Amino acid sequence: xxxxxxxxxxxxxxxxxxxxxxxxxxxxxxxxxxxxxxxxxxxxxxxxxxxxxxxxxxxxxxxxxxxxxxxxxxxxxxxxxxxxxxxxxxxxxxxxxxxxxxxxxxxxxxxxxxxxxxxxxxxxxxxxxxxxx
Numbered sequence: 001x002x003x004x005x006x007x008x009x010x011x012x013x014x015x016x017x018x019x020x021x022x023x024x025x026x027x028x029x030x031x032x033x034x035x036x037x038x039x040x041x042x043x044x045x046x047x048x049x050x051x052x053x054x055x056x057x058x059x060x061x062x063x064x065x066x067x068x069x070x071x072x073x074x075x076x077x078x079x080x081x082x083x084x085x086x087x088x089x090x091x092x093x094x095x096x097x098x099x100x101x102x103x104x105x106x107x108x109x110x111x112x113x114x115x116x117x118x119x120x121x122x123x124x125x126x127x128x129x130x131x132x133x
Contacts, residue, residue, distance in 0.1 A: 028053075063092060 018026050036055050045052040067088050076084050
């Protein structure tokens with residue numbers, strides 16, 4: 001295993017050569033795994049002949065404050081609050097996806113049936129406007 005440490009301005013980078021198994025698997029060194037706070041998944045980005053591995057961050061926290069506020073107002077607390085919060089949070093993504101599908105369907109239908117009413121409102125503009133010299 002080859003390891004190089006590069007220090008540039010306020011950037012720290014360490015390079016290490018790692019083995020690829022016959023099943024195309026790699027083992028992330030424990031030092032990196034722990035430093036990045038990894039768990040079971042990574043985002044793998046391929047760009048400019050490089051693989052970039054980044055931690056998967058749970059970004060599905062949309063409406064979290066509103067949900068918690070409503071649940072507390074409803075009298076939930078402790079473990080029941082946590083359980084109900086998880087249950088409702090799992091419903092957000094499917095609900096938003098459904099809204100997007102419905103909006104896409106409406107937009108598609110509107111575009112198929114779209115009639116430009118500009119001429120009806122302003123009259124036809126068959127003649128070009130002539131400017132006086």
